[in-house]
Amino acid sequence: MPSAGGFNRRKFLAVGGGLAAMAVAGCGSNTGRASDSGSSGGKPALAQWYHQYGEAGTQQAVEKYAKSYPDATVSVQWSPGDYDKKTASALLTDGGPDVFEYVNGPSIDMIKGGQVVDLTDLLGDTKADFTPSLISRMTYQGKLYAIPQVTDMQLLVYRKSLLSKAGIQPPTTVDELIAAAKKLTTDKMKGLFVGNDGGVGILGGPALWSAGLDYLKDDNTFGFDDPAAVESLRKLRELFTSKALLLGAPTDWSDPSAFTQGLTAMQFTGLWTFPQIQKALPDDFGVLPWPKLNSTTGAPSVPVGAYGSVVTAKSKNVDAAKKYVKWLWVDQTEDQLDFAQSYGFHIPARKSLAEKADKLKSGPAADAVTFVNENGHAQTPLLWTPKSATAYSDALNRIIKNGTDPATEIKAVKAIVEAELKRVAG
Amino acid sequence: MSTIQARLRGRYDRNLWFAIFVGPFVLGLIVFVYVPILWSIWLSFFNAHNTVTPTEFVGLGNYLDMLKDSAFRSSLLTFVVFALFIVPTTFVASLGLALLVNRARFAKTFFRSVFFLPTACSYVVASLIWKLSIFSGVRFGLMNTVLGWFGIDPIPWLSVTQPPWYWLVIVTARMWLQAGFYMILFLAGLQRISPSLYEAAAIDGATGWKVLRFLTLPQLRATSTAVLLLLLINAFQAFDEFYNLLSSSGQYPPYARPPLVYLYYAALGQGQDFGHGSAGAVILTLLIALVALGQGRFLGLGRRED
Numbered sequence: 001m002p003s004a005g006g007f008n009r010r011k012f013l014a015v016g017g018g019l020a021a022m023a024v025a026g027c028g029s030n031t032g033r034a035s036d037s038g039s040s041g042g043k044p045a046l047a048q049w050y051h052q053y054g055e056a057g058t059q060q061a062v063e064k065y066a067k068s069y070p071d072a073t074v075s076v077q078w079s080p081g082d083y084d085k086k087t088a089s090a091l092l093t094d095g096g097p098d099v100f101e102y103v104n105g106p107s108i109d110m111i112k113g114g115q116v117v118d119l120t121d122l123l124g125d126t127k128a129d130f131t132p133s134l135i136s137r138m139t140y141q142g143k144l145y146a147i148p149q150v151t152d153m154q155l156l157v158y159r160k161s162l163l164s165k166a167g168i169q170p171p172t173t174v175d176e177l178i179a180a181a182k183k184l185t186t187d188k189m190k191g192l193f194v195g196n197d198g199g200v201g202i203l204g205g206p207a208l209w210s211a212g213l214d215y216l217k218d219d220n221t222f223g224f225d226d227p228a229a230v231e232s233l234r235k236l237r238e239l240f241t242s243k244a245l246l247l248g249a250p251t252d253w254s255d256p257s258a259f260t261q262g263l264t265a266m267q268f269t270g271l272w273t274f275p276q277i278q279k280a281l282p283d284d285f286g287v288l289p290w291p292k293l294n295s296t297t298g299a300p301s302v303p304v305g306a307y308g309s310v311v312t313a314k315s316k317n318v319d320a321a322k323k324y325v326k327w328l329w330v331d332q333t334e335d336q337l338d339f340a341q342s343y344g345f346h347i348p349a350r351k352s353l354a355e356k357a358d359k360l361k362s363g364p365a366a367d368a369v370t371f372v373n374e375n376g377h378a379q380t381p382l383l384w385t386p387k388s389a390t391a392y393s394d395a396l397n398r399i400i401k402n403g404t405d406p407a408t409e410i411k412a413v414k415a416i417v418e419a420e421l422k423r424v425a426g
Numbered sequence: 427m428s429t430i431q432a433r434l435r436g437r438y439d440r441n442l443w444f445a446i447f448v449g450p451f452v453l454g455l456i457v458f459v460y461v462p463i464l465w466s467i468w469l470s471f472f473n474a475h476n477t478v479t480p481t482e483f484v485g486l487g488n489y490l491d492m493l494k495d496s497a498f499r500s501s502l503l504t505f506v507v508f509a510l511f512i513v514p515t516t517f518v519a520s521l522g523l524a525l526l527v528n529r530a531r532f533a534k535t536f537f538r539s540v541f542f543l544p545t546a547c548s549y550v551v552a553s554l555i556w557k558l559s560i561f562s563g564v565r566f567g568l569m570n571t572v573l574g575w576f577g578i579d580p581i582p583w584l585s586v587t588q589p590p591w592y593w594l595v596i597v598t599a600r601m602w603l604q605a606g607f608y609m610i611l612f613l614a615g616l617q618r619i620s621p622s623l624y625e626a627a628a629i630d631g632a633t634g635w636k637v638l639r640f641l642t643l644p645q646l647r648a649t650s651t652a653v654l655l656l657l658l659i660n661a662f663q664a665f666d667e668f669y670n671l672l673s674s675s676g677q678y679p680p681y682a683r684p685p686l687v688y689l690y691y692a693a694l695g696q697g698q699d700f701g702h703g704s705a706g707a708v709i710l711t712l713l714i715a716l717v718a719l720g721q722g723r724f725l726g727l728g729r730r731e732d
Binding site: 084088089091092107109110112113115188195196197198200201246247248249250252263385386387390394397398401402403 | 475476477478497558561562563564565567580582583584585586587588674677679680681691694695696697698699
């Protein structure tokens with residue numbers, strides 16, 4: 001066999017090293033940015049990340065806004081799948097985005113870890129125009145870390161015709177809700193759908209608010225070591241064992257299919273599902289907040305959340321990225337209005353725009369806006385860390401599905417939450 | 427050509443070609459496997475929230491936290507329950523299939539392919555089929571339709587813990603996916619047994635069960651040991667089907683959370699707690715190594731066949 005045509009060790013190492021470098025580069029630098037040098041044709045190049053919205057046309061809309069920005073070349077990366085985890089891990093590397101959206105703004109650990117930059121100076125005079133609860137949710141120690149893009153909310157939807165046929169008034173207490181769900185349950189249809197996990201994922205907040213409590217008190221101490229919370233969580237167990245809950249549906253609570261296809265008479269879902277519900281059941285649905293615990297305790301409630309636009313500290317163009325965020329989410333009011341109401345239903349994050357949103361002026365959508373103003377609660381407080389969230393969700397799982405004692409579970413959650421509060425304090 | 431160069435290339439350039447073909451993979455292995463493993467061990471001694479280049483050394487603190495953490499311990503218990511279900515059932519099923527297919531008089535290749543094909547299906551896809559069509563909780567799910575014929579109410583398979591039907595879903599999904607692969611291993615083992623042994627046994631009057639008990643099974647000992655070890659390690663690594671069957675809207679139920687799912691949420695989820703996550707991973711690795719060694723010693727893996 002002849003020798004390998006002058007192929008020597010040096011060449012081999014060069015090829016091998018090149019391959020490895022390509023492999024590493026391929027994994028690390030897919031930011032979606034037009035040019036990785038951080039600039040393109042004299043203008044700074046920015047990468048902006050979004051999660052995949054369910055509503056058709058949203059992606060094209062945000063791409064259009066980005067393209068019309070004159071001062072930088074903005075490339076939009078649209079991310080299906082587990083966006084939160086992808087973004088959180090990208091922030092550890094140099095291959096992350098310059099601008100990204102995150103649910104309710106960055107997490108407390110992102111802020112404390114110095115991964116995101118202070119955006120306080122972007123709002124200027126417009127600060128008073130943004131929904132105050134959202135601004136305070138995205139603020140830590142007086143500094144604002146995200147600009148709210150739109151307001152989303154969750155609420156109960158019900159089939160008007162089915163309730164009136166069964167002679168039921170829209171429920172105003174949890175007991176009435178359980179009774180209504182039982183009465184509406186038939187061979188073919190269940191009374192209520194709160195997610196395939198029996199409400200573990202979405203009723204944690206409403207269960208506390210409906211008892212007049214919250215995750216944390218105003219002074220950031222544990223908020224629900226209280227008999228009313230015990231009773232409220234017991235009601236969730238009662239609901240789960242009532243045989244009136246829809247469980248194991250093909251899609252989960254965030255999708256309206258179970259409701260529109262007649263698998264359930266009532267569903268706890270999000271405002272974003274309204275276009276689909278209206279198409280399927282034009283005049284046959286009404287909306288309610290999660291009811292109060294009983295006639296004497298608590299208040300009705302709806303969870304309110306918002307995707308916030310955040311700038312990465314590792315960005316090569318922090319100033320350009322901040323300027324772009326201000327342009328898009330503070331100055332471009334027309335685009336914000338288009339983004340909020342042309343695809344799914346969202347409430348613009350600014351009060352002046354919410355008043356202009358035509359689609360939110362009548363019917364169930366208008367009722368929903370009223371709930372946000374009167375009964376809205378931020379989904380979770382900023383200091384409610386993922387570890388606290390897991391502890392509470394585990395407790396809810398055991399209470400709802402196994403029937404364990406809520407008082408004992410709350411005590412266990414309290415211990416973990418207090419340790420976490422101590423960790424992130426200061 | 428100098429002597430050193432010639433020696434490096436080897437006879438017929440064999441060394442060179444070996445390096446060309448193996449080199450990139452070794453490099454990949456180092457970059458993507460060994461460096462991250464070492465980095466992870468390093469991280470396990472630090473407080474590393476939202477960073478992989480930490481500064482605050484905490485010694486064995488993360489390890490102690492993990493061992494004290496009831497959620498992590500219960501994830502290990504979940505694994506034990508899962509292994510107790512899946513290891514013996516897959517072992518028996520794949521051995522049974524191998525014996526049947528080996529004896530089949532016709533369409534042997536067809537049956538082998540049928541049982542082996544699920545191996546080609548991904549865990550994610552299989553989980554979704556199981557979750558959305560076979561074990562869907564509504565009345566038109568496949569299993570519930572069948573139950574409906576007998577007048578039984580629909581069962582929300584993955585939503586209830588009393589009774590824990592979710593185990594049936596998890597175990598059957600994995601059985602379907604992996605029994606075929608182990609069947610092939612057993613088939614290879616069966617084909618290595620000399621026919622003369624069976625002839626001798628037949629002359630001695632051994633039939634049916636006795637042949638299996640005193641001839642086939644002892645001859646399959648090496649294969650069985652390897653299969654058991656692989657099954658156990660695979661069970662330890664369970665992630666895909668658990669995650670895809672049970673996670674929903676950002677939360678995951680604690681009752682069926684194997685160690686890898688737990689660590690995934692702790693380290694790679696919104697928690698981004700790489701210190702504790704890495705400590706958990708090291709503990710898990712040590713456990714797997716210990717169990718594997720113990721099992722190897724008990725069953726005689728690697729021992730010279732006498």
